[in-house]
Amino acid sequence: MNSLETRNLNKAFGKLVVADNVSLALPQGARHALIGPNGAGKTTLINLITGALRPDTGSVQLNGEDITSLLPDARVKRGLGRTFQINTLFPQLTPLESATMAICERDALSGHWLSPLAKHGAAIDEAYDLLGRVGLADAATKPTRDLAYGQQRLLEIALALASSPKVLLLDEPAAGVPKSESAALFEVIAGLPEDISVLFIEHDMNLVFSFATSITVLVQGAILTEGPPDQIAHDPQVREIYLGGAHHG
Missing domain, CATH: 3.40.50.300 (P-loop containing nucleotide triphosphate hydrolases)
Structure with a gap:
């Protein structure tokens, strides 16, 4: 198949x-x-x-x-995951925040996103691991706007991968x-x-x-x-x- x-x-x-x-x-x-x-x-x-x-x-x-x-x-x-020709990232968020949000969305936890970050420990751990897989571990806590463009494209891939x-x-x-x-x-x-x-x-x-x-x-x-x-x-x-x-x- x-x-x-x-x-x-x-x-x-x-x-x-x-x-x-x-x-x-x-x-x-x-x-x-x-x-x-x-x-x-x-x-x-x-x-x-x-x-x-x-x-x-x-x-x-x-x-x-x-x-x-x-x-x-x-x-x-x-x-089914995708990325776009023009990036659709949130420039003010860090890669770790964006990836954690994407994982919470996948797990239907997005409605609880405004609760303290500590309550999303498992999602944060998974997000950090995901960023490591695409070579962004060292940039995980930088504002997305400060990333090189190639790194922003990698972040898009990470966010697509967050949906499994x-x-x-x-x-x-x-x-x-x-x-x-x-x-x-x-x-x-x-x-x-x-x-x-x-x-x-x-x-x-x-x-x-x-x-x-x-x-x-x-x-x-x-x-x-x-x-x-x-x-x-x-x-x-x-x-x-x-x-x-x-x-x-």
Whole structure:
């Protein structure tokens, strides 16, 4: 059974087709890249999977369950986590506070968040452990606004992991991150537990080909081709349509 499947997803805004019969399958533990030129429909597909958009037709399956009609928060509770192109962090909070809040939300303790921190000892311990796993232990008590941008992206991943996802969707996790920090960011992603399936959008082909075990190429909302990195790298259509301009944004 696949961790995540989309079956014949279609979505249009008037005459603009943004998802054209997209069927995608992620086995457990997949490290799957979604690539394509700007406007290809990559973020739209992520939004359809997470429930931010509803498809016109087609379905989304998570661990064998049809989640097409579920709201985004219900999908999170069933094991679907995501990050966004632009970070959505609370700049005034510390990573430890943010991660503890996320864990309390997962455990339905968020209504008690205003009670003294000491009452959330187990959540705080788990949050600190989670930050350690993404390399943020030393920054746990700094205001988020003072973190380097690469560290902020790592915090986003930590917050997504706080929901205990089985599938993690990363929308351009290295966007805006200096190249000197992006390798470290992907080392953390590469070190995620093997039982978590990862679907990620990324424009840096060096990162894609060093990290992904499989790649799907989208063009104008439709799948052009998919396969292992070696196959995609040598596909003449891919090279012509996308890879030749990949380093120009």
